Amino acid sequence: MAALESPQPAATTTAMRHAFGNVLSVLILVLIGVLAFSIRLFSVIKYESVIHEFDPYFNYRVTQFLSKNGIYEFWNWFDDRTWYPLGRVIGGTVYPGLTLTAGTIWWVLNSLNIPLSVETVCVFTAPVFSAFASWATYLLTKEVKGSGAGLAAAVLLAMVPSYISRSVAGSYDNEAVAIFALIFTFYLYIKTLNTGSLFYATLNALAYFYMVCSWGGYTFIINLIPMHVLLCIVTGRYSPRLYIAYAPLVVLGTLLAALVPVVGFNAVLTSEHFASFLVFIIIHVVALVYYIKGILTPKMFKVAVTLVVSIGMVVCFIVVAILVALVASSPTGGWSGRSLSLLDPTYASKYIPIIASVSEHQPPTWPSYFMDINVLAFLVPAGIIACFSPLSDSSSFVVLYIVMSVYFSGVMVRLMLVLAPAACIMSGIALSQAFDVFTGSIKYQLGGSSNSTDNAEDTNNAPKDDASAGKTDKGEEIVKERSSKKGKKKEREPADKPSVKSKAKKKALVLPLETSIVALLLLIMLGAFYVIHCVWAAAEAYSAPSIVLTSQSRDGLHVFDDFRESYAWLSHNTDVDDKVASWWDYGYQTTAMANRTVIVDNNTWNNTHIATVGTAMSSPEKAAWEIFNSLDVKYVLVVFGGLIGYPSDDINKFLWMVRIGGGVFPHIKEADYLRDGQYRIDSEATPTMLNCLMYKLSYYRFVETDGKGYDRVRRTEIGKKHFKLTHFEEVFTSHHWMVRIYKLKPARNRIRGRAKKLKSKTTSSGWSSKSEKKNPWV
C-alpha cells in the first residue's frame, strides 16, 4: 500500500511489486517441484527403492542394456530371451524416449563422478519428470490465463492422483516422461499461437518428436492440434499465427516422427495421422483465401472467392478420395485396435479379447473420477466457463483439450492420465478466478472507499477485465495479424489497455463481504481436502510396487516377497538357456530378474503365441505337456494366491486364457469351464475345469496346507483335492505359495509294445495326432 503515499513513486513501486511477484513465483515453482518429487517417494519410504510392476522391468532391462552396450548396439538389439522361438527386435519395436532419457541421465551423472546405479536412476526418473510436468503446466496455463492460474494449475498437477499413479518412484514407464512431453508440446503450440514466432514453432516440432519417442499416446497430440486448427478456421479465427503454429509442426513433426523406428512410415500411412494432413491442406486453402482477400478489392475478391472455393473443393475431394481408397485397402481401415475402440467404445469388447482383457482398458465408473482427479471434478465446469469469457485462441484450445480427454477417459480408464493435466489446468483457472473475485471483494470493502480505485487495479490482473478485453479483442486481432513478428509486444497491450478504460466499471464488480469470506473459507477447505486425498492416494493406493506385497494384520506387518524369491530361484537353479512358460503378465519380470527365456511377455504383439500358451494352460495335463514340449519349455510358472488371499493370481485370470486360447484354437470352449455360466472351482466345477493344467498346477498338494483345501480368494473349498501329476513335477513353491514352479517330466523311453498302444490311444485327441507328424506350434 505504499502506492498511496504519493503518485510519483507509483511507477517504481509497481515495478518493484512485479519483480517481487516474479521472485515469489519462482520460489513457489521451486516448492511445487519439490512437492511433486517428494509426494512420489512414499513407495521408496514404505517399501524400498525397487522397480515396480511389469512393464517397468522391461524398460529397466533395456536401459541396462543401453548403458552397458551403447546406443548403436541398442538400435540393433535382437532379443532372443523373449517370445521363444520367435524373438523380438527390441530397437525397432520399442518407444525409445524413456530409456534414452534415463540412459542419458545416468551417463551425465557418471561423467560428473556421481556413481548412481542404473536402477536408482530408473526409479527416480518418474518423480523428477513430474516436477518438470508441473512447471510445463505452469507455462501452459500462464499462456492461457495468466500466472495466477498457472501457479494454481501447477500445484494441482504436482499432486493429482491420476498422474501419481503412473509416476511414483519406481514406476519406470513411458507415461512418466510422456505426460511432461505432452504438456510441454501443448505449451509450445500455444506459445507459438500467441506469438507467431517460428522459433517456438521449431521447438514445438522438437517437443513433439520427444513425445513420439516416448509414448504411443502421441496420436492424441497429432489429432487434437489439427482439430483445434480446424475449429479456429471454422469459427473464423484464422490468423497467420495459426498458420505458423500448425504448418511447421506437421512438416517437421511428421519428418521427425518417421525417424523413430517403431513409428516409421506409420507416420504417413495410418489413419491416426490423416486428420493432420487433411487440415494441413485446408489451412493452405484458407491461407490463400485470406491472402487474396488482402490484396484484392472487395469486388474483385468476390469473383476470386468463387474461383478459389471451387478449386479448393476439387483438391479436397481428390485428397479425400485418395484417403478413402487408402483406408479401404487396409483391413481395419488403417486404424489400430486401440484407437478404434476409442471411436466405437464397444469395438474392443466385441472383437479383441486381448485388449478387452486388460483392466486399464475398461470404461471407468464415477468413483474412478473421484479417486483420480478428486475435487477437480467439481471445479472443471467453472474452468470451462472461465475459458469462454473471453474465448481466445489459447483458451479454446484448452477447452477442446478437456472435452476430448474427458470423453476418451470415459471410454478407457487408462486415459484418465491424459485427462488429469487438462483437469488441473481448468481447475487452476477456475480457482484463480474465484480467488481473484473473492479476495478482491474483501479487499475492496475492508480498504474503504478512499483507496478504492487503487484496489480495483489490484484485482484486475486476469479474469475480471476479460469481459472488456473480449470486446476489444476483435479490434486488436486485425492489428495482430498484420504484424505477427511483433506479436510479443502486441500480446501485452490488450491486457494493459482495457484495465485503464474499465477502471470506472470495476468498482461495481464486488460481492458482499461476509459471503465472500465464507466462500473463500470453503474453497480453502476444498483445497485442503484435495491435499489430504492426494497424500492418502499417493501413500496408500498407488505406492505398492506389486512385486513386494505387504499386509497389515493384528500381529503386525506381513511382507510377501515371493516373486523375487522365485525369480532368484530360477536364476540360481536352472540352466541359463532354459525356457520358462507362464502367462504373459510375468514375462517381463522373468526375463529381467531371472534372466531366463520366456515364451510370451507383456508386449502382446503375437496373439497366436499367447493363445498357444492359453490353450496349454486350459488343456489337460498330457495335451499341455505336448504343447509345452514342442515349444522347448522346461519350466512352467504359475502364480497362486489361494493360500494367502492374493486376488490377482492365475486362477482369476484363467478365463481370459481360455477366451484368448479359444479365439485361435476353437476346440477350447469357454462354456466347458463354466457351470451354468458361473466360474467356479469348488465341487460344482466342470470336469474340464478340474482337469485342466492351470487347476492342477495351482492346487497340487494344496490340501496338505490345511487339510481341507480352502481357497481364500475364491472363498470356497476346492473341488478336486487329492491328485497326482503325471507329466509335470513340482520343483519349487515359494514361501507363501504365491509362485509355484514345475518342471516338465522328460519324455518316456519308447517301448515297442507300449508305444503302439499309446499311439492308437492318443490319436483320438486332436492335439497329439497333429504333433506326431508336424508341430503346429512352432
Next chain:
Amino acid sequence: MVVQTNLSSRIFFFLIALLFSLADSDSDSDLINELVSLRSSSPDSGVIRLYDDDVSKFLTSVPTPRPYSLIIFFDSVNLHSHSKLQKFRREFGLVSSTFISNNNNDGSNNGTKLFFCEIESTHSEASFHRFNVESLPHISLVSPTTENLTECDQMDGGDFAGLAESMAEFVERLTKLTVGPIQRPPFLSKTQIGIIVALIIISAPVLIKKILKGETLLHDRRIWLTGAVLVYFFSVSGTMFNIIREMPLYVKDDEDQSKFVFFIEGSEMQLGVEGYTVGFLYTVVGLLLAFVTNVLVRVKNLNEQRMSMLLSLVISFWAVRQVVYLDNWKTEYEIYPYWPSSWRH
C-alpha cells in the same frame, strides 16, 4: 429380459377334427408350392405371416414326417414398444432373407425345406396356446417329425444374445441346412448415400459462404459452451460404462419387487441413475462457482447477491459432502490425513 404375455384360455375344438384329416404326397408338393408362393409374396424378407388356419393347414393336419421345417417367430404388436422384440424380429428377417438368397439359386431344393414364419398374437391367439407360448421373445423350430407342437425345439435365452448369427447357428444345428454368412443391408443404401453426397455438394458453396461471413451456429459461443459442459457431464457420469456394459438405469430389489435400487455398492459397477446423479453433483458445483464469479458480481443489488451466494454456497457444500459420502460408501475407502507424528498422542 423376458416379457410376460398372458393369454386367455380357449378350447381348440377344431384341433381334434383336423388331426384326423389325411394327406398324400401330391398334397405335399401342393403345400410346398403354396408356402413358396406365400414366401415370394411376403413383403418382408420372405417371412410368412401365419394365421390360426394356416397353422392347422401346414402343421397339424399334415402327417409326419412333413417335407419341410418351419421356424416360427412369435410376435406381438402390443409389445413393440419393447424395443428388443422389434430388434429380434429384424434379425429374424435377416436370417430369413440370407437363407433364401443362399439356398434358392444353388440347384438343390434346400430352399423348400425350411420356411421362416411369424405368428402375431392379436390375430392368432389360438396358435399361441397351441405352441404353449408364455413369454416373448419366443422362437420355435417345427421339424418334419414334430407331432406335438408344444414339444418343438425352442431357441433358448443364450441363442437370443448374439442375434442373427446365433439364430442362424441354431437353425443350422437343428436342420442341417446351411444359412451362410448373414448378409446385413448396408447402413445407408446406395441411393441414400447418393442423395446425401448430392446434398453436401449443393449446400457446400452456401455453407462456405456462411462460414466465411461468420454467421453460422458454429460462431455462437453459447452452443460451444453448452456442448463442452454436456460432454463433461456425460463423461463423468460414466455414460460410456453404461453403454458398453449395457447397464440398466435402475434395478428392482431382489427381496422386495416394489422397491427400486438406484445405487449399488462396489466401485466396479454402477447403475444409470446413479451415474447421472453423481455426474450432476460433479457438474453443479462448478456451474454455481462460475455463476457466482461471472454473473453474480455484476448484479447491483447487495441483498440479492448475498442471498443467491449463500444459496449457491449451501448447495455446493451439500453436493461435495454428498459425493464424498457416496464415494466412501461405494468404495469403502477410508481416507485419512497424514499428520506429523508429533501431533499424535
